[in-house]
Amino acid sequence: xxxxxxxxxxxxxxxxxxxxxxxxxxxxxxxxxxxxxxxxxxxxxxxxxxxxxxxxxxxxxxxxxxxxxxxxxxxxxxxxxxxxxxxxxxxxxxxxxxxxxxxxxxxxxxxxxxxxxxxxxxxxxxxxxxxxxxxxxxxxxxxxxxxxxxxxxxxxxxxxxxxxxxxxxxxxxxxxxxxxxxxxxxxxxxxxxxxxxxxxxxxxxxxxxxxxxxxxxxxxxxxxxxxxxxxxxxxxxxxxxxxxxxxxxxxxxxxxxxxxxxxxxxxxxxxxxxxxxxxxxxxxxxxxxxxxxxxxxxxxxxxxxxxxxxxxxxxxxxxxxxxxxxxxxxxxxxxxxxxxxxxxxxxxxxxxxxxxxx
Amino acid sequence: xxxxxxxxxxxxxxxxxxxxxxxxxxxxxxxxxxxxxxxxxxxxxxxxxxxxxxxxxxxxxxxxxxxxxxxxxxxxxxxxxxxxxxxxxxxxxxxxxxxxxxxxxxxxxxxxxxxxxxxxxxxxxxxxxxxxxxxxxxxxxxxxxxxxxxxxxxxxxxxxxxxxxxxxxxxxxxxxxxxxxxxxxxxxxxxxxxxxxxxxxxxxxxxxxxxxxxxxxxxxxxxxxxxxxxxxxxxxxxxxxxxxxxxxxxxxxxxxxxxxxxxxxxxxxxxxxxxxxxxxxxxxxxxxxxxxxxxxxxxxxxxxx
Numbered sequence: 001x002x003x004x005x006x007x008x009x010x011x012x013x014x015x016x017x018x019x020x021x022x023x024x025x026x027x028x029x030x031x032x033x034x035x036x037x038x039x040x041x042x043x044x045x046x047x048x049x050x051x052x053x054x055x056x057x058x059x060x061x062x063x064x065x066x067x068x069x070x071x072x073x074x075x076x077x078x079x080x081x082x083x084x085x086x087x088x089x090x091x092x093x094x095x096x097x098x099x100x101x102x103x104x105x106x107x108x109x110x111x112x113x114x115x116x117x118x119x120x121x122x123x124x125x126x127x128x129x130x131x132x133x134x135x136x137x138x139x140x141x142x143x144x145x146x147x148x149x150x151x152x153x154x155x156x157x158x159x160x161x162x163x164x165x166x167x168x169x170x171x172x173x174x175x176x177x178x179x180x181x182x183x184x185x186x187x188x189x190x191x192x193x194x195x196x197x198x199x200x201x202x203x204x205x206x207x208x209x210x211x212x213x214x215x216x217x218x219x220x221x222x223x224x225x226x227x228x229x230x231x232x233x234x235x236x237x238x239x240x241x242x243x244x245x246x247x248x249x250x251x252x253x254x255x256x257x258x259x260x261x262x263x264x265x266x267x268x269x270x271x272x273x274x275x276x277x278x279x280x281x282x283x284x285x286x287x288x289x290x291x292x293x294x295x296x297x298x299x300x301x302x303x304x305x306x307x308x309x310x311x312x313x314x315x316x317x318x319x320x321x322x323x324x325x326x327x328x329x330x331x332x333x334x335x336x337x338x339x340x341x342x343x344x345x346x347x348x349x350x351x352x353x354x355x356x357x358x
Numbered sequence: 359x360x361x362x363x364x365x366x367x368x369x370x371x372x373x374x375x376x377x378x379x380x381x382x383x384x385x386x387x388x389x390x391x392x393x394x395x396x397x398x399x400x401x402x403x404x405x406x407x408x409x410x411x412x413x414x415x416x417x418x419x420x421x422x423x424x425x426x427x428x429x430x431x432x433x434x435x436x437x438x439x440x441x442x443x444x445x446x447x448x449x450x451x452x453x454x455x456x457x458x459x460x461x462x463x464x465x466x467x468x469x470x471x472x473x474x475x476x477x478x479x480x481x482x483x484x485x486x487x488x489x490x491x492x493x494x495x496x497x498x499x500x501x502x503x504x505x506x507x508x509x510x511x512x513x514x515x516x517x518x519x520x521x522x523x524x525x526x527x528x529x530x531x532x533x534x535x536x537x538x539x540x541x542x543x544x545x546x547x548x549x550x551x552x553x554x555x556x557x558x559x560x561x562x563x564x565x566x567x568x569x570x571x572x573x574x575x576x577x578x579x580x581x582x583x584x585x586x587x588x589x590x591x592x593x594x595x596x597x598x599x600x601x602x603x604x605x606x607x608x609x610x611x612x613x614x615x616x617x618x619x620x621x622x623x624x625x626x627x628x629x630x631x632x633x634x635x636x637x638x639x640x641x642x643x644x645x646x647x648x649x650x651x652x653x654x655x656x657x658x659x660x661x662x663x
Contacts, residue, residue, distance in 0.1 A: 029471040077451055132645040137398070137451055138596060139644065141589055142637040149637075153630035273455055310470035315463020322456035323438070326448040 011278045011289070014324035022317045026309055036307040043302025044295040050302075052184035056256070058294030060085075060248045060268040062193040065275030065286045065293075066200055067118075067244030071136075072281040073204060074237035075217035080125060080140025081245040082269025083147035084118040088246025090151050091117030092253045093260025096171030097161060103174040110175050111250050118246015119239040121147060126238025130231035136238065144269075152262055167261040177255040187255035194287065196247070201283035213237050245269055266297070274318050277325045293318075369617045374509065375575065377606075377613030379404070381512045382567030383591035384598065384605040385519055386560035390436075391600055392523060393556030394536035395443055396658040398454035399435065400564045401588025402461025406431040407565025408572035409465040412579040413472065415482040421573065424483075425508075428569035429562040435461060436561020440554045447660035458588075466581050477581055484577035508566070508574045515563065519602040532556055536654035539661045549661050564588065593640035600653055612636045 023033035044054045064081045071078035078084075092114035099106060125143060128134040152166065161169025177187035204210040215223040216233045224230050252264050275293050279286030296318070300311035383400045390397045397403075410431035415424035435457055442448040470476045485507060523529040534542035535552045543549050567587070572579045590612055597611075598604030619632040 025467075031471075079451075079455070128641065128645050132647075134641070134645040138592075139641050141398070142593065142641050145586060145589065145637045146634050149630040149634045153628050157628065270459075273452075274459075277452065310467045310476065312463050312466035312470065312476075315459055316467055319456045319458075319460030319463055322452060322459065323442065326452040326456065327442055327446050328448060329446075 007280050007282075008285075010328065011280060011285075011321075011325055013329070014321050014327075015278065015292070017324050018317050018320035021320050022313060025316060026313065031309045032307065036303050036309040036313070039306035039309075040299035040303040041295070042299075043306070044299035048181070049184055050298065052181050052186040054291075054294045054298040055190050056185050056187075056294075057297040058290045059190045059193045059255075060252060060265070061272060061275045061290035061293045061297075062197060062286065063248035063251065064245045064268050064272035065279060065290050066197055066283055067122075067241040067248070068272050068276035069279060069281040069283065069286050070200065070204075070213070070244065071122075071237055071241040072276055073217045074213045074233060075220065076126075076129070076234065076237055076241070077137050078122065078125070078140055078238065078241045078245075079137060079273065080122060080143050080242070080269075081248075081272045082265065082267065083140070083144035084121045084242040084245035085249040085252075085265055085269045086144075086147045086151050087121040087249070088114035088118035088242075089249030089253050089264055090154070090168070090260045091246070092250040093168040093171065094159065096175040096253065097169040097259070099175075100172040101174060106172060106174045107177065107254065110171070110254055111247065114246045114250020114253070115243040116246070118249065119243035122242020122245065123235060123239040125242075126235035129238070130234040148262075151260075155260065155262060161259065165261065168259050170259050171253065175254055176258055177251070185256055187251070189251035189255040192251070193247075196244070197283045197287050200244075204283065209236070245272070248272075271297075271318060274322045277322055365621065369614070369621050372620060373610065373614040373617035375613070376616040377609040378509050378512045378574075379567035379570045379587055380591045380594055380609035380612060381516060381606050382570060383564040383588055384594040384609050385512075385515050385602060386432075386562070386564035386567070387592055387595040388560075388598075388600060388602050388605050389519060389523075389532070389563070390553075390557045390560035391595065391657050392536045392654055393532050393553050394539060394654060394656045394659065394661070395440065395553050395557045395560075396450045396454065397436070397439060397557065397560055397564075398451055398592060399439060399457035399461065399588075400567075400591050401584060401586065402454075402458035403432045403435050403561050403564035404568035404571070404584045404588045404591075405461040405465050406435050407568030408584060409468065409479075409568075409579045410565065411569035411573045412479050412482050413468075415484065415573055416473075416480065419483045421483060421485060424573055425566065425569050428565045432561040432563070432565025432568070433558045434561075435565075436558045437554075439561065440557040443660065444550050444553045444557070447662065450658050450660075462581075465579070469579070469581065479579040481577050482573065484573040508570045511566070512570075516602055516606045523602065533654070536657055539656055543661075553661070564591070567591070590636050593636050596640055596653075597636075597643050600657075 026033040026036055043050055045051055064085055067081050067084070068078050092110045095113035096110045099109060101109070121143060125136045125139040128139050129136045155168055156166040159168050161167060177189055179185060179187055204214065212223070212228045212233050215226065215228055216230055220230055248268055249265070253260055257264050271293060275289045276286060278292065279289035296314045300314040303309050304311040383404055386403070387397055387400055407428035411424040411428040414427035415421060439453055439457055442453045443450045469479060473479050523533060531542060531547045532552055535547060535549050539549045568584060571583055594605050594608035594612060597608035598606070615632050615635050619629050
């Protein structure tokens with residue numbers, strides 16, 4: 001129980017500290033931090049439209065954050081959410097433009113395409129890790145750039161659907177997720193993301209596969225001795241992680257842009273690493289942290305407009321939050337992933353540093 | 359000079375120009391990772407260095423101070439990495455991610471807060487254009503009093519680091535700290551101190567790569583100008599098997615591809631495929647398809663005395 005309290009408190013303390021240090025930075029440049037945070041909150045929460053847009057931003061953070069969290073729980077560090085999101089969005093864009101079916105068939109197929117695209121991109125890193133011991137940290141970083149460049153090539157060449165911009169053709173009207181609140185961009189993607197979060201929480205806690213995934217995250221070696229197919233779990237976890245990030249891209253296409261565009265993500269996948277960390281890699285925690293990041297993302301512009309503080313302050317807050325969570329000042333085990341297998345999988349097979357060799 | 363020869367020389371010159379910032383950052387990665395600290399924030403440190411150099415050049419007009427300032431920014435960012443990773447034993451990848459976001463976001467914030475103009479800084483004094491070298495006058499790269507300083511500095515650091523790591527006692531200690539810290543500690547090496555120093559020197563080097571981009575190749579800082587080169591440098595470290603000479607070779611190889619990509623513009627090979635190559639090759643290398651690329655044994659693992 002104390003461990004649980006610590007896991008909840010630790011991100012909150014990090015958050016308060018990050019907001020505090022950022023306030024000092026603003027003071028150093030003669031800006032009023034209270035006015036800035038007030039403007040940020042007012043823009044993000046102060047009106048029905050503002051709140052709806054915050055939830056729109058939250059949706060992408062939630063899907064992608066859940067993806068990173070699942071990988072963390074398996075002891076894997078998926079830095080590739082942005083690339084998986086890109087491949088997912090592109091897949092959805094292609095399928096959505098190619099098929100013209102009634103919406104009860106079209107929408108699920110488009111979502112499936114996005115999840116599958118992301119799953120393949122994440123799964124590649126999973127296979128390379130499971131079969132060849134290649135660090136997923138490195139491979140997902142590289143796969144990000146491969147995804148950006150490949151998508152860029154495709155939409156400015158073979159798949160270009162609009163002569164004026166690097167993007168695919170519009171998706172079928174039956175594929176569009178319409179707004180669920182009038183005069184906003186909030187679509188059914190938001191409730192869908194919440195349902196997926198709850199389902200994931202249940203899956204991790206109550207199913208054998210979820211248990212095995214967490215066991216591998218705790219200790220690959222122990223999981224192996226317990227007879228768990230560690231390689232299979234790693235591939236599954238990276239696939240699932242990629243699928244969730246892919247859904248973030250898919251819903252951007254279906255609910256907001258209605259086509260794939262190379263600039264459709266302002267870095268949701270990269271920020272989702274922070275989202276997962278603040279959420280303690282727990283799906284329910286990620287719901288709260290994605291709401292917070294939705295507020296930051298959406299409120300940044302009104303902070304810039306009303307309080308004259310550059311919107312990039314939000315990135316400073318984000319970076320500091322991650323730093324302070326990593327510091328783990330409250331002690332206890334920050335068990336987000338397996339033992340120290342940072343660059344080299346299997347490093348946890350080595351005796352622990354400083355431990356007495358026996 | 360024949361047409362082919364001049365084209366080949368231009369390709370080579372641009373390859374060297376493109377490889378230089380990668381080499382600075384790659385060497386930064388080599389030294390910290392050989393001591394056991396993974397630095398995936400080379401990108402953020404390059405951004406910090408690029409911005410710091412422009413800021414100081416803007417206010418002083420002195421290029422020496424500007425380069426030193428870049429090194430200081432990188433060293434301070436690396437000090438944060440060392441404090442969190444070495445002293446607190448925090449996860450090095452997570453800290454590295456945070457520093458990347460802080461570097462990129464911090465530079466963007468300061469661009470608005472200091473210069474009052476988001477996106478790009480005003481033009482500042484710089485090392486001068488590399489136009490002569492770019493147009494195929496390879497000799498200009500070596501003799502042009504303006505263009506060659508940082509290039510030769512990179513060459514110097516490549517050789518110096520090779521000699522240091524493999525021919526001097528502190529260098530052997532540093533590698534021991536990355537391979538087998540407990541044994542190094544038993545032999546009387548202060549593991550944490552070595553890791554701090556290696557990380558800080560590495561950060562300063564990475565930032566020099568950034569300074570090369572902002573006041574070496576051009577004369578402004580603009581958001582996004584580092585454009586993932588920190589990650590290509592990380593790739594070069596892996597591709598170069600964590601050695602200075604190997605990493606420098608990988609940087610030259612990657613530089614050659616950016617150069618070819620410029621030379622082949624409008625040709626039948628899409629630019630994106632050539633740009634993709636460093637990333638694909640790194641995945642191939644780290645997966646062991648072409649001889650295993652193996653990091654120092656305790657790279658990334660916190661040390662508890």
